[in-house]
Amino acid sequence: MLNIVLFGPPGAGKGTQSQKIIEKYKLQYLATGDMLRAAIREQSPIGVEAQKYIDKGQLVPDEMVINLIARELDNHHDVHGFVFDGFPRTTVQAKKLDEMLDAKKAPITIMLALEVDYNELLARLLNRGKMSDRSDDQDEGIIRGRLDIYNKTTLPVMDYYKAQGKYRGVNGMGAIDEVFERICQVIDSCR
Numbered sequence: 001m002l003n004i005v006l007f008g009p010p011g012a013g014k015g016t017q018s019q020k021i022i023e024k025y026k027l028q029y030l031a032t033g034d035m036l037r038a039a040i041r042e043q044s045p046i047g048v049e050a051q052k053y054i055d056k057g058q059l060v061p062d063e064m065v066i067n068l069i070a071r072e073l074d075n076h077h078d079v080h081g082f083v084f085d086g087f088p089r090t091t092v093q094a095k096k097l098d099e100m101l102d103a104k105k106a107p108i109t110i111m112l113a114l115e116v117d118y119n120e121l122l123a124r125l126l127n128r129g130k131m132s133d134r135s136d137d138q139d140e141g142i143i144r145g146r147l148d149i150y151n152k153t154t155l156p157v158m159d160y161y162k163a164q165g166k167y168r169g170v171n172g173m174g175a176i177d178e179v180f181e182r183i184c185q186v187i188d189s190c191r
């Protein structure tokens with residue numbers, strides 16, 4: 001199995017690059033942000049609860065996303081591997097993911113961290129807000145808040161994977177295909 005955590009701040013290009021990775025390497029995509037937005041559209045109990053946090057740009061409680069991921073891991077057997085986008089975002093989530101994957105004897109292979117300058121992230125998210133109806137991309141204050149939460153709460157996840165020797169930094173600046181090329185080089189070097 002090839003299990004990849006695609007890591008990086010909001011606006012780093014995780015969603016875009018994930019699509020290219022799953023197509024090339026035939027992997028299953030698991031994105032907690034997409035799962036939560038689907039739950040909000042359905043107005044399921046999880047969606048109603050999650051919306052309160054997402055609209056404010058806050059992280060939803062760990063337990064909520066861990067349960068979503070657990071369910072999806074159980075739903076997908078016989079896959080070549082997974083790409084995790086937007087998960088784990090806290091060290092609690094990272095530890096839990098390791099436990100779940102250990103039980104399947106299919107640990108994380110690498111954590112790919114997309115690195116993009118702060119001002120570029122801000123510009124991309126403001127631009128995405130103009131083109132989509134994502135509630136959390138509409139307001140510069142909320143966007144800056146999400147970037148702050150990333151720096152404070154999510155960055156430690158990087159150290160978690162560094163300690164396991166699984167962290168790989170990738171320059172996320174430049175054209176989509178250029179970044180994808182860099183990603184493929186890293187993936188191919190560790191298979």
Ligand code: ADP
Pocket residue numbers: 009010011032033034036053054057058059060061062065085086087088089090093136146
């Ligand atoms: P982005 O990375 O561009 O902010 P996502 O779609 O990954 O977009 O996430 C959108 C929002 O969903 C986050 O700001 C957060 O509120 C919530 N969310 C997604 N994944 C997680 C997670 N693993 N833990 C907690 N909250 C999450």
